[in-house]
Amino acid sequence: MASSVIRPLSRSVNPQEIAFFSKLSAQWWNENGEFGLLHRMNPVRTQFITDKLDLKGLDVLDVGCGGGLLSEGLARLGARTVGIDASASNIQIASHHASTDPSLATTLTYRHTTAEDVLSPPPSSGSGGISIPRQFDAVCSMEVLEHVDDPASFLTTLSQLVKPGGHLFLSTISRTPLAYFLTIFAAEQMLRKVEPGTHTYNKFIKPSELVKFFRELKDEETGKEWIRRWAGSGEVDVRGIVWVPWENQWKLLSRTASEWGGTECNYMFWVRRPEAGPSSTP
Amino acid sequence: MLRTLGNGSARRAGSQLFYARCRQRYASSTTVSQEPEHRDIVIVGGGPVGLALTSALRSSKAVSDALSIELIEASPLSKVSEWNPGPDAFSNRAVSLTNASVEFLRDIGAWEHVDEARTCAVEDMQVWDGLSDARIAFSAPEHLSAPQMSRMTENLNLQRACLRHLAASPSPSVKLSENTKVASVVQEGESEDGWPLVHLSDGRVLRARLLIGADGPNSPVRAYARIPCYGHAYATSGIVATLFHAPPHPLSANAHNSTAFQRFLTTGPIAFLPLQGGSSPQVPGSYGRPTTSSLVWSTTPELAKALIGSGEEVLSLMVNAAFRMPDVSLRYLNDIILSAHRSGTTISPEALREEIGFRERAHGVPGHASMLLEGSETMGMGMPSEGEDLLPPLVHGIQKGTPASFPLRYNHAEVYLGGEKGRGRTALVGDAAHSVHPLAGQGLNLGLADVRELVRCVEAAVRVGGDVGSLPALEAYPRARYLANHTVMSTCDKLHKLYTHGSALSPVVWARSVGLEVVNEMDTLKAGMMGAAGGRPEDALRAGLGAKTNWDLAVKALGAVGGAVQAAKIVRGVVGGVVGRATGRAP
C-alpha cells in the first residue's frame, strides 16, 4: 500500500482484502444507495461526450474516476481508458467492479495517482504495470473541480494532459443560490442523499469563470488561445443538467434553455485544445 | 476472477477438503465445460414474446454490434421454423394483435415474414351480456389510420416469422439454443451483486450480464430473481379450438368474416374470432367457401374437461348454443353434459340435438332460425336475415385435434426488474411478468409492448456505454409498462368477476346493481382494445386529444366519438332485456 501506484486487483492481494473491497464496491455500485443520483447522471455525461466525438480507439483519461462509473462507460464505447483517483480505496472499488465485467478487460486501466503525476511521473514510481500515455485524445474530470483547492492549477494540469486538437470535458456545480439550495441544503442536509460535508459552497465555479479561464489560457506549444474571441461556438460548450424527479433521471438541457443552457446548478463543460501548427492569426 | 472468488470463499469456509475438491473440479474441467461462457443478454423462453424480443434486439444495429445474445428454449424451435400447414388448417393458438403490436413487429422487421394470408383483420366487434343481452358494438373508428381494430394471427405464424427474420439476418452475436432447458440459475460468488450463472441442460453454464425471463407464467427466472408475484388462479379454464363454418352472408356487415363476437355467460365469456376472411370479390373462388374462426371459451375447469371429452361434434353444437340460447337453457345443457361426464359417459350428438330442439321450441324460436339447420343456411341466397350481423355464423365442424384447454389465472409480478427488489441483472417480460384473463385478447399485446420498452432501454444504454444489466439502464422499462399493464389487467379481472359472480344473484337484481358498471367496464374494455391495445397514440393525438398513455387516450377518444350516448342506450337495453326475459320472450 505504500507505493504510489496500486495495480488493479491482482492475485497478490489477500482474500480478506478482496472481501472488504467487494463489500465497499457493492455499496458504491448500489444503484439505490447514496450514489444513486450519480449513477443516473452518468448516461447524460456520456451522451454529452459522445455528442462531441466518437470514442472508438481513442486514449481517454478520467481524472477522479471514483468507483469507475464514467470510466467503464467510456471503455465500453471503445476508448482505451485510464481511470485515476487520489483515493486508493476508490481505485480498489473501481478495479474490483471492473474485474467482474469481461467487456472491460482489455480497454480499462486504473491507477492510484494524480493528474500532476501522470503529467510528470515522479522518478520513484518506476515502470510498474502497464505504461500509460502522458497525453490523451480526451481528458474527462467529472464532479472534481468543486473539490480541489487550487482550481486554476488543476485546470492547467488537465489542459496539458490533452493532446493538441484533443478534448477536455468537465462537469461541476455552479455557485448560485439555487445550487446551494439543491446540493448543500436539500441533498446533504434535508434529504441526506449525499453525505453532509461533501460540498463547500465557495468552491463552486460558475460557467462564466470557466469560460474566462480558457479564453485567457494560451496554448503551451502554439501560443494559440484555447477559446478564440471571434471564433464560432464550435470549440466550447456549456450545458446544464437537471434532475427530473418524476422521471427519476437527469436531463441535459438544450442550449436554448438559457444563455448557457440552464447552468444554474450542475453543468457540463467542453473545450478543445487548439491544433498543433502555427497560429493562423498573426 | 471466478476462480479467485471460488477459492477465496472456499478458504473462508475453512474446509481443506472442499478446497481440494474445487481445485480438482477446475483441473478436470477440460472435458465437461464448467467454465462459464459470458453473454451480455440471456433470454429464457422462445415463446412469442422471447422470439419477438430476440428479433427486436437483432434489428437494432447498435445492440447487436455491441452485445452477445443467446436465447434458450426448451422445445424444438426447428419445428416452428418448419411449420407449414395447409391453407385451410389452422393452429388452435391464435391471438388478436392490436395495431400497435403489428406496427411494432413491422418496425423490427419481423412482420414481413408473417404469412399475411393466414391472418385476418378484425374490423368490428359485437360484445353482449348473456343475461340481459345488453350489447356493445365496436368498430374501428374512421380516424384510425389502420382500417382494422386488430389482426388475428396464429402464435406459430408470428413465432415462425421471428425465426425467419433472425435467419434472414444472421449475426455471430445472436445465438438460438433450442431443445435446451434452463436447469438452474445460481448467483455467482457470495456477494449480493453477483452475476447470474445459468446452468443449461446441455451442460453449458452462461454467465449473464442481463438475464431476461420470457419464460411464461411459471418463470424460472422470476424464481431466481426472488421477485414476488401476486395473483390468483381463476377457477376457470380457457377452451380453444379451430371452428369451421359457412361464410357469412355476402351482403351482411360481416361478409369478409371480419367481426369478432363475444358473449359474457355466467360461467365466463365465449369468443368467436375470425381467422380466415370470408367470401370476397377480391378473392376469386372465395364465394361460398367454408371459413375458419378461432374459439376462446372461458368456463369452469370441469365443464371444459367435459366439453372437450364429449368430442368435436358435441362441442360445436354447444358453441352454437352458447352464442344463441338464453342463460337458463344453457345451464340446463351444461348440466346434461356435466352429469354425463361425472358418470363416466358422454352425451351423443343426436341426444344433444334433441335437447336443443326442445329448448328452441320452448323459447319459441321459429324453425327457419334454428341452429340445428344443416349446412350453410344463407349461402348468399336472398337477403341476410335481420340480426344476422349480431351473431357469429353457425359452426358446422371443428378441426380435428384442436380442442384444448388452458388454466386461466391473474398474476402480476411485483416488479419487473430483480434489481428493484430481489436479485439484480434480471428482467421479466410477457407472461413471466403478468398473466391476464384472455377476455380482452391482451396478453401477448402487453408482452410485445414490454419488449418494445425493454429494447428501447437496452439500446439507450448501449449508446452511452451503460451496463445493460444495471438498474439505472433498465428502470425506464417498468416505468413505461407497469401501470399500463396493471390498468388493462385489473379491468379484465373486474369484468371476469362481475360476470362470474352474476350467477349468484337473480338476473333482475344483477342487472340493476351491476348493469351500469358492466357497460362502463365494457367501454373501458373497448378503449383498451382499440387504444392500449389497438390504436396508436398518434391517432388520438391527431384527433386533438392530448393525453399521456395509450389507455387514457383511448378512453378520451371514446368520449369524443360518442361513447356516453351509446352507454345510455345500452343501460336501457339492459333493463329492457331483463324484462323481456322475465316475460318469457326469446332474446
Ligand SMILES: Cc1cc2nc3c(=O)[nH]c(=O)nc-3n(C[C@H](O)[C@H](O)[C@H](O)COP(=O)(O)OP(=O)(O)OC[C@H]3O[C@@H](n4cnc5c(N)ncnc54)[C@H](O)[C@@H]3O)c2cc1C
Ligand atoms: C386461451 C388463451 C387465449 C389467448 N388469447 C390472446 C389474444 O387474443 N391476444 C393476446 O394478446 N394474448 C392472448 N393470450 C395470451 C397469450 O397467449 C400469452 O400472453 C402469450 O403466449 C405469452 O407469451 P410468452 O412468450 O410470454 O410466454 P409463453 O408462450 O408461455 O412462452 C414461454 C416459453 O418459455 C419456455 N420455457 C419455460 N421454462 C423454460 C426453461 N426452464 N428452459 C427453457 N425454456 C423454458 C417455454 O418452453 C415456452 O416456450 C391468450 C392466452 C390463452 C391461454
